[in-house]
Amino acid sequence: MIRLDHVTHRYDDRVVLDDVDLELSERRIAVVGANGSGKSTFARLINGLIVPSQGSVTVDGLDTATQGAEVRRRVGFLFTNPEAQIIMPTVGEDVAFSLRRSGLPADQVRTKVAETLRALDLAGLEDRPSTHLSGGQKQLLALASVLVLEPDVLVCDEPTTLLDLRHTRQVHGILAALALQLVLVTHDLDLAADSDRVLVFDEGRVVADGAPGEAIAHYRGLVR
Amino acid sequence: MSLPLAVSGDSWLHRMPAGRKLLALLVGEVIVAAAARSVAAATVAVVVAAALWSLARVPVRTAWRSLRLILLVATLVGAAQWWYAGGAPAFVVTSQLVVAVAIAVLVTLTTRTSDLLDALDRGLKPLRHLGVDPARVSLTLALAVTSVPVVGGLLGELRQAARARGIRPGPVVLGVPLVVRTLQHADQLGEALAARGVDD
Numbered sequence: 001m002i003r004l005d006h007v008t009h010r011y012d013d014r015v016v017l018d019d020v021d022l023e024l025s026e027r028r029i030a031v032v033g034a035n036g037s038g039k040s041t042f043a044r045l046i047n048g049l050i051v052p053s054q055g056s057v058t059v060d061g062l063d064t065a066t067q068g069a070e071v072r073r074r075v076g077f078l079f080t081n082p083e084a085q086i087i088m089p090t091v092g093e094d095v096a097f098s099l100r101r102s103g104l105p106a107d108q109v110r111t112k113v114a115e116t117l118r119a120l121d122l123a124g125l126e127d128r129p130s131t132h133l134s135g136g137q138k139q140l141l142a143l144a145s146v147l148v149l150e151p152d153v154l155v156c157d158e159p160t161t162l163l164d165l166r167h168t169r170q171v172h173g174i175l176a177a178l179a180l181q182l183v184l185v186t187h188d189l190d191l192a193a194d195s196d197r198v199l200v201f202d203e204g205r206v207v208a209d210g211a212p213g214e215a216i217a218h219y220r221g222l223v224r
Numbered sequence: 225m226s227l228p229l230a231v232s233g234d235s236w237l238h239r240m241p242a243g244r245k246l247l248a249l250l251v252g253e254v255i256v257a258a259a260a261r262s263v264a265a266a267t268v269a270v271v272v273a274a275a276l277w278s279l280a281r282v283p284v285r286t287a288w289r290s291l292r293l294i295l296l297v298a299t300l301v302g303a304a305q306w307w308y309a310g311g312a313p314a315f316v317v318t319s320q321l322v323v324a325v326a327i328a329v330l331v332t333l334t335t336r337t338s339d340l341l342d343a344l345d346r347g348l349k350p351l352r353h354l355g356v357d358p359a360r361v362s363l364t365l366a367l368a369v370t371s372v373p374v375v376g377g378l379l380g381e382l383r384q385a386a387r388a389r390g391i392r393p394g395p396v397v398l399g400v401p402l403v404v405r406t407l408q409h410a411d412q413l414g415e416a417l418a419a420r421g422v423d424d
Contacts, residue, residue, distance in 0.1 A: 049419055072419065072420075072421040076419075077416075077419035079415070079416060079419070081412060083409070083412075084409060084412030084413050084415070084416050085416040086370065087413075088337055088338065088370065089369055090336070090337070093336060096338060097366070101421075127232060131370075131373045131374075149420075
């Protein structure tokens with residue numbers, strides 16, 4: 001359960017989230033809104049990457065402001081740009097890097113890396129330099145580096161914005177099949193329509209919240 | 225632009241544990257700097273380095289790609305030395321330079337980065353008492369290795385962007401935007417590391 005308790009967030013004097021009060025227990029939650037509406041800030045608050053200026057954010061009762069490390073162990077985060085997420089020079093090493101502090105023996109790390117890469121259609125690319133991957137493969141690698149940690153919640157900030165149609169569909173399929181709570185910030189309304197609940201952000205506030213049909217219709221009305 | 229990455233192989237150098245290889249590299253670099261100071265000694269150093277490369281069975285194309293820059297630099301340095309100091313000093317300095325870089329590159333070509341990091345983690349553990357965080361040092365190394373091609377890619381994008389606007393790309397035009405884009409990348413990377421709990 002993700003809980004935002006009257007959260008306001010400011011960057012200097014600019015209010016980017018204004019008194020957001022939410023409980024998120026659904027399996028798939030989509031977040032839509034115009035650029036600058038506060039979606040990405042909302043996503044970063046859930047992972048504890050930023051802490052609210054006012055109010056509190058908790059994940060399964062853990063406060064992101066005081067228990068950030070424990071929150072991040074439960075909440076994975078996928079960014080828009082995979083280039084900024086890849087740390088190690090080869091595919092296999094990058095996924096294994098996520099497990100460096102897990103204390104798992106090397107053979108278990110290898111097994112988990114191989115299983116994760118297989119699940120994301122990257123099997124056989126373990127020794128491929130990550131810089132030689134296509135944009136879509138890089139995003140899959142970034143996703144693999146998060147999923148290998150087996151998070152309970154996955155927050156994705158516009159994960160398909162930089163991808164071609166084929167890889168967008170592939171990422172859609174993978175995200176849809178995941179057995180975890182998914183919070184998906186997206187401009188892709190088809191993807192949002194597959195969610196259990198859709199939040200519409202506008203100027204830092206949640207202006208619509210509900211079933212995909214109604215919420216997306218509200219959003220379309222905003223941008224008309 | 226790229227930094228040499230490990231190439232798969234089954235030579236004895238590939239099989240040698242990373243820690244032992246790093247130690248041997250350290251000893252080798254000290255010997256090259258301290259002892260290869262005559263034409264005879266420098267020749268021996270070159271022959272030994274060439275033998276190591278041969279034993280590692282690195283593909284010729286990879287070897288050329290990995291060493292061409294240092295060979296170019298060494299040629300320029302050697303020419304300058306020849307002009308000022310004569311043939312023998314030029315040969316010694318050039319040989320020292322090429323051998324020092326070549327054996328370091330050979331270690332990176334025959335060792336996976338993750339193995340190097342593990343070896344560094346283990347090797348630096350005693351320095352914990354002095355406030356050194358081995359995991360942080362090895363992470364810094366990994367970031368340095370992966371950031372070189374990223375910055376190269378940014379430079380390529382900026383060059384193309386300048387050409388697309390009819391501007392001739394040069395150091396003055398590209399310098400500031402490259403620094404800004406590199407800092408933006410560093411910012412994003414830092415956020416991604418935090419999201420992965422690396423600093424927790």
